Amino acid sequence: MTRIGIAVALSIAWAVPTDAQQLLERDDPVAQYVEPFQVFDNLHYVGIEWVSAWILETSEGLILFDSLYGPFIEGLLKIIESAGFDPMDIKYILVSHAHSDHVGGAKAVQDLTGARIGMVEGDWQMLEADAKAGRLRHDAIPRDLVIQDGDVVQLGDTSITCYATPGHTPGVLSMAFTVYDNGTPHQAFSFGGVGLNFSGVARTEMYIESVKRLQAMQGIEVSIPNHASMGRVFERNENLKSRKPGEAYAFVDPEGFSAWLDDLMVNVEKKLEEETEKAGR
Ligand SMILES: [Zn+2]
DSSP states (O other): OHHHHHHHHHHHHHHSOOSHHHHHHHTOHHHHOOOOEEEETTEEEOOOSSSOOEEEEETTEEEEEOOOOGGGHHHHHHHHHHTTOOGGGEEEEEOSOSSHHHHTTHHHHHHHHOOEEEEEHHHHHHHHHHHHTTOOSSOOOOOOEEEOTTOEEEETTEEEEEEEOOSSSSSOEEEEEEEEETTEEEEEEEOSOOOOOOOOHHHHHHHHHHHHHHHHOOOOOEEOOSSGGGGTHHHHHHHHHTOOTTOOOTTOOHHHHHHHHHHHHHHHHHHHHHHHHHHHO
């Protein structure tokens, strides 16, 4: 449990690099390369060290979760190919939130494949505001699929229930879907905005409400994070390699998920105190 807390703290540090060296390494495709791997029958990791991207396979094509950015876009397409897929089969790019590390590659993938880009309203607005203010670190992305809380994205035999869970950004797409371990279904969930690198009492309160919503959800067994470190993805994958027949599956960890949410809540309650104090000055 403590370990999960540390992982979150680390990835927050990565999201806001403090020195040039860290920045360089973060944007270096060689240092960041991760060989793609399969975690469930229908789910593959195709991200890099510090940011995740996932391919969800359906009977009618592929759904890409997040799109990496800049120096990694070309590599992303190659990684998807080396995982055994044709990038042209991507039908949806579902973007967890409008920060460039997740959305930066979406337009390029769309231009190549014609896939729809789905994001929550608040994040489309954020992208548009950033474009207007000249703050975009990637090509402008014309508004495409606006996902509302409760929407279901359906592709072939697969449906994804979408939630707007704002806080980290004004939108934040979280998703519930089914993954299969040798045919056995498990309920998976991806929380789309975890880091506390935002400011203001109102946004902090939004984040708290979002985590409360997640805590109230029943039956989530698998956490699919948008930064691998936030769900110990690589560690679980190592464990998977040495899995014996019949042994419990490292990625199926309902207790780990709820403990992680509890940790997030402790951290954000602390942040609320700080933000409230700041606002009072
Ligand atoms: Zn972010």
